[in-house]
Amino acid sequence: MADRAPTARELARESVHASILAAARARLTDEGPTQLSLRAVARDVGMVSSAVYRYFPSRDDLLTALLIADYDELGAAVEAADAAAGPRAGARWVAVCRAIRTWSLAHPGDFALLFGSPVPGYAAPRETVEPASRTTLTIVRVVADAQGASASASPSASAGRHGSPVPPTAAPGVVGAAVADGVASLHAFGLDLPEELLLRTLMAWTTVFGVISFELFGHYVGSVSDGAAYFDEVIARLADDLGFAAEFG
Amino acid sequence: MADRAPTARELARESVHASILAAARARLTDEGPTQLSLRAVARDVGMVSSAVYRYFPSRDDLLTALLIADYDELGAAVEAADAAAGPRAGARWVAVCRAIRTWSLAHPGDFALLFGSPVPGYAAPRETVEPASRTTLTIVRVVADAQGASASASPSASAGRHGSPVPPTAAPGVVGAAVADGVASLHAFGLDLPEELLLRTLMAWTTVFGVISFELFGHYVGSVSDGAAYFDEVIARLADDLGFAAEFG
């Protein structure tokens, strides 16, 4: 039970494992997931292709490891940006969104793996769900905190449209059904949002990644001149729709 | 110069060309673009693989043909939905958005080609730009018409936030720079939108496809219980943000 000092073999194993992952990530980042081949990774790391099987039982397992590593890296970047942004929700929102975009532009192939078309023949296993939620939860926390702040600061006025009990256009009573799973998920994390705000948060989350996706995949050619400026404009309005004001540092 | 009656050869050629495209589309729809192989298409259509080269000089040209066919089919579906929705902008908006979702869910592989990760090694040529714009232009037209209607019906009140001259949060004067290309593009089509509304239209367009993308690619698992209901909630709020009310038929 006493954890013995790691043997040389164990140390070597860990280091080679890390090298393979690193080489795979480097390829993934500028090639995209469908192009990623075990053999190429083995070549990069200076081994024969069959040796990789000592570390990953199949290509799919390599992909899973990359998926988890990427979700974790993105999640960590987003959490760090949040933490560094100070207490004000508007500033945190901007920091978080910008961190997502910055990471994504720097890692287009990884972005394609996480948010692009599914890789043919590959289905992500359950283990990827939890790291994937780090980013999403950070967004939710910012929104929840913003709501808490504005609710305690000025109970009725200035809380935005979400202060009003009735949603603007939607058929009444249906929102909850559409996002029932989301409500349950939030509760599981000890969080809570009014249904209308939860819906708006899902929308904002989707829009942030949608904008990055369109930017990366070339759909804004001819429409958007300055991706960074446009992104800031977008997240300013998303904050607005969420009932608080974005603050750019 | 007189267009002679088409020869049997020409008729046959056209029909085989169409068969190949149809077979390719069938494969694309449920396999996705990276899986699409010339040889498989040839097999489906009952020819030897080299024969396909009489019709498409390379796999890339096949992809381009599919891209154009798909953009056109989506565009046509959207335009038809718009035309069938009557004159009211709120109803047209709902019809258009739902048509996009319906087509996308029915054609996941095609959706991945049009809006998913880029196909490795393939770059879409210019000819795809124009068919791609059919859908986008339809959206813009609905928004423009909605604005025209509300502007003439009730000049100052009830026009939504976009009636006010100053955008809510954004740094002043920067919007135009971010979407300058979009303004120019609109003018080229004889359309015009206030900058703020153009930005909101780009956002809404992005969100519609972002939502479908997240739904198709599995990112809503655990958050959204009913994709169709959620989509309707989303487009209701997008209409709201665009200054008019969605009308569900």
Add this chain to the structure above:
DNA sequence: TGTACATCAGTGAACGCGCGTTCACTGATGTAC
């Protein structure tokens, strides 16, 4: 209307490629006595 030649759709074999994965092997590292 009939013949001679040109065009072109489709065939079948072949090219070279890179892939994921398996397997028997070797040599180094670790363990038990």
Add this chain to the structure above:
DNA sequence: TGTACATCAGTGAACGCGCGTTCACTGATGTAC
């Protein structure tokens, strides 16, 4: 501390696969006289 055996990382060859593309060919369709 030294020896005998077990473990396991990495090798190299091989498997079967499907791919995009080329090329010389055949036979049918079209055209010019």
